[in-house]
Amino acid sequence: MNKNDHLFLVDGSGYIFRAFHALPPLTRKSDGLPVGAVAGFCNMLWKLLADARDTSVGVTPTHLAVIFDYSSKTFRKELYPEYKANRSEPPEDLIPQFGLIREATKAFDLPCIELEGFEADDLIATYARLAEEAGADTTIISSDKDLMQLVTPHVSMYDSMKDRQIGRDEVIEKWGVPPEKMIDLQSLTGDSTDNVPGVPGIGPKTAAQLLEEYGDLDTLLARAGEIKQNKRRENIIAFADQARLSRELVTLKIDTPVEDDLDSFKLEPQNGPKLIAFLKAMEFTTLTRRVAEATGAEASDVDPATVEVAWGAAARGPDLDEGDAATPETATANDSDSGQWTPAALARARAEEAASARIDHSAYHCLRDMEALDAFIAAARETGVVAFDTETTSLDPMQAELVGFSLAYQPQDGKAAASGPIQAAYTPLIHKAGADDLLGGGLVENQIPVDEALARLKTLLEDPSVLKIAQNMKYDWLIMKRHGVEIESFDDTMLISYAIDAGVGGQGMDALSERWLGHKPIAYKEVAGSGRSAVTFDFVDIEKATTYAAEDADVTLRLWQALKPRLAADGLVSVYERLERPMVATLANMEMRGVSVDRQILSRLSGDFAQGAAALEDEIQTLAGEKFNVGSPRQLGEILFGKMGLPGGTKTRSGQWSTTAQKLEELAAEGLELPGKIVEWRQLTKLKSTYTDALPGFINPETDRVHTSYALASTTTGRLSSSEPNLQNIPVRTAEGRKIRTAFVSQPGYKLVSADYSQIELRVLAHVADIEALKKAFADGLDIHAMTASEMFGVPVKDMPPEIRRRAKAINFGIIYGISAFGLANQLSIPRSEASEYIKTYFERFPGIRDYMESTKAFAREHGYVETIFGRRAHYPEIKSSNPQVRSFNERAAINAPIQGSAADIIRRAMIRIDAALDEADLTGSMLLQVHDELIFEAPDDEVDATIRVATDIMENAAMPAVAMKVPLKVDARAASNWDEAH
Numbered sequence: 001m002n003k004n005d006h007l008f009l010v011d012g013s014g015y016i017f018r019a020f021h022a023l024p025p026l027t028r029k030s031d032g033l034p035v036g037a038v039a040g041f042c043n044m045l046w047k048l049l050a051d052a053r054d055t056s057v058g059v060t061p062t063h064l065a066v067i068f069d070y071s072s073k074t075f076r077k078e079l080y081p082e083y084k085a086n087r088s089e090p091p092e093d094l095i096p097q098f099g100l101i102r103e104a105t106k107a108f109d110l111p112c113i114e115l116e117g118f119e120a121d122d123l124i125a126t127y128a129r130l131a132e133e134a135g136a137d138t139t140i141i142s143s144d145k146d147l148m149q150l151v152t153p154h155v156s157m158y159d160s161m162k163d164r165q166i167g168r169d170e171v172i173e174k175w176g177v178p179p180e181k182m183i184d185l186q187s188l189t190g191d192s193t194d195n196v197p198g199v200p201g202i203g204p205k206t207a208a209q210l211l212e213e214y215g216d217l218d219t220l221l222a223r224a225g226e227i228k229q230n231k232r233r234e235n236i237i238a239f240a241d242q243a244r245l246s247r248e249l250v251t252l253k254i255d256t257p258v259e260d261d262l263d264s265f266k267l268e269p270q271n272g273p274k275l276i277a278f279l280k281a282m283e284f285t286t287l288t289r290r291v292a293e294a295t296g297a298e299a300s301d302v303d304p305a306t307v308e309v310a311w312g313a314a315a316r317g318p319d320l321d322e323g324d325a326a327t328p329e330t331a332t333a334n335d336s337d338s339g340q341w342t343p344a345a346l347a348r349a350r351a352e353e354a355a356s357a358r359i360d361h362s363a364y365h366c367l368r369d370m371e372a373l374d375a376f377i378a379a380a381r382e383t384g385v386v387a388f389d390t391e392t393t394s395l396d397p398m399q400a401e402l403v404g405f406s407l408a409y410q411p412q413d414g415k416a417a418a419s420g421p422i423q424a425a426y427t428p429l430i431h432k433a434g435a436d437d438l439l440g441g442g443l444v445e446n447q448i449p450v451d452e453a454l455a456r457l458k459t460l461l462e463d464p465s466v467l468k469i470a471q472n473m474k475y476d477w478l479i480m481k482r483h484g485v486e487i488e489s490f491d492d493t494m495l496i497s498y499a500i501d502a503g504v505g506g507q508g509m510d511a512l513s514e515r516w517l518g519h520k521p522i523a524y525k526e527v528a529g530s531g532r533s534a535v536t537f538d539f540v541d542i543e544k545a546t547t548y549a550a551e552d553a554d555v556t557l558r559l560w561q562a563l564k565p566r567l568a569a570d571g572l573v574s575v576y577e578r579l580e581r582p583m584v585a586t587l588a589n590m591e592m593r594g595v596s597v598d599r600q601i602l603s604r605l606s607g608d609f610a611q612g613a614a615a616l617e618d619e620i621q622t623l624a625g626e627k628f629n630v631g632s633p634r635q636l637g638e639i640l641f642g643k644m645g646l647p648g649g650t651k652t653r654s655g656q657w658s659t660t661a662q663k664l665e666e667l668a669a670e671g672l673e674l675p676g677k678i679v680e681w682r683q684l685t686k687l688k689s690t691y692t693d694a695l696p697g698f699i700n701p702e703t704d705r706v707h708t709s710y711a712l713a714s715t716t717t718g719r720l721s722s723s724e725p726n727l728q729n730i731p732v733r734t735a736e737g738r739k740i741r742t743a744f745v746s747q748p749g750y751k752l753v754s755a756d757y758s759q760i761e762l763r764v765l766a767h768v769a770d771i772e773a774l775k776k777a778f779a780d781g782l783d784i785h786a787m788t789a790s791e792m793f794g795v796p797v798k799d800m801p802p803e804i805r806r807r808a809k810a811i812n813f814g815i816i817y818g819i820s821a822f823g824l825a826n827q828l829s830i831p832r833s834e835a836s837e838y839i840k841t842y843f844e845r846f847p848g849i850r851d852y853m854e855s856t857k858a859f860a861r862e863h864g865y866v867e868t869i870f871g872r873r874a875h876y877p878e879i880k881s882s883n884p885q886v887r888s889f890n891e892r893a894a895i896n897a898p899i900q901g902s903a904a905d906i907i908r909r910a911m912i913r914i915d916a917a918l919d920e921a922d923l924t925g926s927m928l929l930q931v932h933d934e935l936i937f938e939a940p941d942d943e944v945d946a947t948i949r950v951a952t953d954i955m956e957n958a959a960m961p962a963v964a965m966k967v968p969l970k971v972d973a974r975a976a977s978n979w980d981e982a983h
Contacts, residue, residue: 001063001262003135008061009124010048011142012068012112015041016101018161020094021653028283029514032506034093038100039284045108046287048141048160049270050294056165057139057158063265065111065127067120068102070884074117076249081832083249084194085822095889099881100282107278109271111260118256121146125252128155130262139165146186149252151179176208184217187247192650196246199239201231201645217247272297359519364550365425366542368446373453376425377460380409386460387469387557388487390479391426391549393536396724397478398592398700398707402450403538404428404545405457408553410561422557424550428542429453444542454483464489469560471509471552474712477588493559495580498713499572500563503865503875507713513555516562521555522548575872578962579905580712582912586927587710587720589915594705595928595936601743602692609688609736616681623674630681633659646672662826669829684736691730691740698725710930716874716893717901718908720930728931732983741980751944751975753925754982755951757933758970759784760903761816767966768869768898769852773845778967785809791845792838811842815849816899818892853895860894868901869963870909906969907933910958917950936979948973 001007019040026036045066053060076083090098105112115123124147128138132154140147143159148171151157157166164170171179188207190198202210210227214220221240227233236243272295279288291297367373380386387408392400404427411420431444461468461480466489470476473492480487494507505511513519527544528535537545567573617630624644628635637657641649646667650658661682667675698706711721722728731737746752762784766774777787786797789808795801810827811819819827821836828835843850857879860866865875874897879890907930914927914935925939925947935955939947955971976982 001131001134001136005062005131005134005136006059007127007131007136007138007262007265008048008052008064009127009138009140010045010064010066011120011124011140011144011147012066012101012105013120014142014144015044015066016094016098019044020091020097027506029511029520032511034096035100035282035284037094037097038104038282039287041101042104042108042279042282042284042287044160045104045110046291049108055158055160055163057156059139061139061267063131063136063262064267065113065260065265066105067123067127068112068114069120070114070116070118073884074119076119080245080249082195085832087193087195090885095886096878098883098886099878102883104278104282107275109268109274111265113258113260115256115258118253122253122256123258125150125254126256126258127262129254130258131155134262136262145175145182146191146250146252148175148179149182149186149250175204177211181211181216183247183251184211184220186250187217187243188220190246191250192648194249196249197239197242198246199235199243201235206232217243270295359517359551359554360421361547361551363421363424364546364554365423366546367425367427368448370448370452370456373427373448373456376407376423377456379411379423380407381460381463381466383409383411384465385409385467385469385557385560387424387553387560388461388476389470389549389552389556390476391537391545392479393538396707396709397475398482398594398703400479401430401538402479402483403430403536404549405453406549406553408550408557410557422554424554424557426546426549426553427453428545430538431540431542431545432538434539450483454485458485461485461487467491469493469556471512471556471559474584474588474591474710477584478591481588481592490581490584491560491564492581492584493556493563494713495584496560496563496567496576499576499580499872500566500570501875502713502718502873503716504877509552509555509559512559512563517555517558519555522551524548572871572873575870578912579718579870579872579908583712583908586911586915587712590927590929591707591709593926593928593938594700594703594707595938596704596745596747597695597699597706598743598745599696599699601745602695602740605739605743606688606692609684609692612736613681613684613688616677616684620674620677620681623677630678631685633657636678640667640675644674646675666826669826683731683734687731687736687740691725692743695725695743708929715904717897718868718872718874718904719900719932720904722931727929738980741983742978744979746938746977750938750940751977752928752979752982753937753939753944753947753951753973753975754979755935755937755948755955755971755973756983757903757907757955758972760906760933760969761899762812763965763967763969764869764899764902764906765816765849765852768902769848770966771846771848775967778970785812788812788842792841807838811838815839815842817896856895856898857891860891866894866897868898868905869959870902870905872901872905874898874901903933906958907935907955909962910955911935913954913958914951917954918947921946921950923947923950934983936982939975944975948975 016037020037026039027033028035049064074083102112113123114120121144124140124142128140128150131138132152136154138155140150140155140157141160142157143161143164143166147157148166151166151168151171153168158164159166168179171177171182175182175185177185185204185207186196186198188199188202188210189204190196190202210220211217214223221236221243224233224236224240227236270291272291275291275295276288276297279291365372365376367376387406389406391403391405393403394400406424406426408422408424410422428444428447429450431447433442433444460466462485468487468490469492470490471493473487473490473495477487477490493509493512497507497512501507505515510521510523513521525534527540527548528537540548567576620630621627624639626639628639630636634656636659637649640646640659641657648663648666650663652658661679664675664679664682668679695706700707706725706727708722708727709724711723714721720728730740732741744752762774763778765771766778773787773791774784777784783797783805785805785808786800788811789795789800789804790797792808792811793804795804807828810824814824814827819839821832821839824830824839825832825835856866860876860879864877864879865873867873874894876890876894876897878886879894881887881890911927911930918925918927923939923943923946925937925943927935927937929936935951937947937951952971952973956969959965959969974982
């Protein structure tokens with residue numbers, strides 16, 4: 001590096017978080033992968049490279065490198081274990097992007113620098129020193145105050161978000177001290193973000209005044225007795241060693257053992273095709289065009305194979321080398337080495353075949369008379385396979401009106417399989433005119449009466465010899481069931497995709513269409529409008545409705561043709577047929593039944609919660625010593641950390657004190673009364689707004705019951721989720737939360753029956769990890785938590801102190817979810833060192849669990865997925881990421897997925913069998929709800945005992961005959977007039 005050179009050092013980690021928070025959430029359309037931070041990072045980096053001369057820096061760099069943090073384990077952690085201990089986990093949708101951003105840096109042909117044991121700031125400090133010694137200038141692309149200690153006549157900083165250069169004058173203006181005193185200032189003030197302790201009560205202004213008066217930190221500490229202000233003097237004397245420790249923590253190392261020399265950072269002309277390949281793989285259309293224009297490379301000329309390799313690298317993270325890229329997932333046609341079709345290659349070929357016939361909107365039909373409908377149904381019946389979709393007035397299938405329906409089929413060529421162009425049509429039923437008319441318009445002419453159309457449709461949908469294809473069949477099944485039609489013999493493309501690719505991307509039709517067919521379907525808002533101009537589908541112009549609805553059926557049929565072969569090719573037919581498809585009717589029937597909710601109980605609880613919240617608000621304001629809005633995070637933060645000076649205060653990016661639930665619970669756990677009261681107040685007000693006030697609005701006016709909706713394909717592990725309303729998140733650990741369950745009641749002459757699996761995930765863990773001690777304890781019916789406590793702490797099971805058992809319980813369940821020492825320490829309010837010792841002891845007592853974890857991680861790294869005991873796959877494509885945080889997150893998830901997923905599969909198997917078992921026993925009771933490991937039934941008073949016997953038998957034997965569990969499954973069942981008493 002020469003005297004006239006100019007080095008840019010980009011704070012890559014800082015860029016990541018700036019990019020993430022600067023843009024709204026963004027996902028890759030083909031698979032739902034979060035890419036917002038990647039997009040922001042690429043745009044920021046491109047702008048820096050293209051416009052540096054026109055910014056306040058005023059020069060184009062000759063050398064440039066992007067510097068990243070390697071991991072949180074650095075020499076500072078060894079020096080002070082609490083360093084950065086209060087940092088929360090990064091947002092879930094940011095974690096998969098860390099590895100992608102490193103790939104982006106490589107696509108830009110820029111050095112991607114990180115070093116184990118050191119932070120990015122230390123590397124920046126070292127390279128800045130080396131450049132200065134070579135006589136070159138350096139600009140650090142960051143606004144982080146930690147880096148301001150590096151500013152010299154030859155080293156400056158640049159805030160790219162504000163286009164502002166930061167030199168000596170700017171540091172003094174901001175902090176009141178020159179760059180060479182920033183270390184001393186931070187040693188006094190500490191840093192709540194990094195958990196650097198500093199000296200309590202010393203802020204930046206005070207620190208600057210003291211340093212101006214005494215010169216430096218050592219002089220200040222030596223002469224602390226001269227400070228006139230009592231509290232300030234006492235704190236500096238008492239916390240002198242803490243200030244010295246803080247100095248070691250904030251001082252950046254300028255002698256880091258870096259491996260790359262400055263000459264390797266020389267900026268070369270941009271490799272357009274390489275960068276465009278990455279950008280196209282990430283689907284960044286606008287930036288791809290800009291790069292193509294600037295580099296002279298045509299985006300359309302980039303070799304598709306290059307994009308394919310880039311896609312593979314982007315999907316898997318930075319671990320890929322060139323050999324890894326040529327996997328079955330990125331292969332085309334057949335495997336040339338073996339001559340055999342790989343599962344992924346077969347699926348790709350079928351996808352290409354399905355998409356090869358161009359989607360032609362002009363070929364769609366509108367069936368407006370019975371003759372046309374009969375002819376279309378007859379032709380569809382001949383093929384034996386027909387796609388079906390409904391158009392309605394609402395997303396709530398229990399209240400939606402049927403506006404029309406669409407069908408699609410592919411004609412047969414003689415006796416051959418379907419091979420002609422796909423035929424798709426829409427049948428409008430109740431489209432209206434005059435959406436702008438306040439009184440509403442009448443029916444549009446030339447539509448088939450609903451009853452007549454449904455009578456014809458019924459013969460097709462209930463014919464078991466014709467396979468019906470739908471995307472999210474449960475919704476269409478419910479709509480048709482309400483009209484007296486029960487769909488027989490069907491496939492669901494959403495569930496087929498979910499069985500194959502859970503964890504890889506979204507399962508919605510639009511995402512699947514773009515991923516597999518390369519086609520972007522018409523958006524709903526394009527035909528129905530959005531915002532204030534939105535109309536329900538019955539007011540959509542029939543011509544527009546025809547194109548939109550027929551396309552849905554057309555795309556659904558093509559998706560089925562592309563995806564169905566993968567079930568057999570990937571060995572997942574049994575997962576789909578036994579765990580997915582049968583759940584459609586099971587859940588739809590549950591949703592139709594609904595559950596009774598007592599409005600009077602909810603009203604009374606709302607009043608009680610309001611009074612309780614008001615009383616707590618008075619107590620909070622008394623403790624605070626002033627009136628303020630308890631619901632305002634800003635005002636609350638000022639009271640807690642500004643006025644009262646409570647420990648652990650951190651500020652958000654907006655400069656506001658953080659008052660998250662975790663922060664308040666940590667303070668409450670330390671015995672601080674005010675934060676504890678605020679936690680109680682928040683819990684009460686949330687219960688009121690989310691449940692007691694909101695639930696009456698979900699009561700169906702026709703049935704007078706609440707009908708929640710279950711999502712089958714929303715989690716990676718197979719667990720169901722509930723919405724509109726969400727009945728799975730009603731809190732049960734507090735007395736107030738349990739009161740809400742008292743409002744869920746049985747109808748007169750009936751009881752609610754709760755059947756709940758006992759510790760099912762621990763039982764699954766004992767089975768899959770084959771832990772003898774746990775298996776024996778479950779077989780003998782022992783208290784598993786007391787047994788664990790006895791094994792770990794040597795305490796007799798008899799008369800065991802509740803606190804010891806509680807700790808063992810937290811460890812038992814925490815291990816399943818990969819809990820860290822930090823997490824366990826927070827949960828039990830104990831030192832982290834003690835929590836770490838507990839976890840260590842646990843693995844020593846149960847070594848098989850550690851073996852299971854390691855073998856599961858190894859399997860996931862090799863295959864990219866893990867399996868439940870029934871063969872369900874949960875994919876974790878980031879498991880091999882070189883980024884420790886991303887890799888660790890995926891490892892924890894991969895360890896948990898076979899356990900949580902197997903438990904979810906067991907309860908699915910039980911749910912699928914229970915309706916038939918109740919019918920066979922001639923019982924009239926029915927299954928209403930599923931809440932995690934619990935099933936809720938409603939049974940006549942005289943059938944309660946028999947219903948409990950049937951439900952318990954089915955649930956406890958749900959794994960059989962597919963899996964012979966090594967531990968018994970146990971179900972606790974009770975009956976009562978309301979859910980709380982039954983649980």
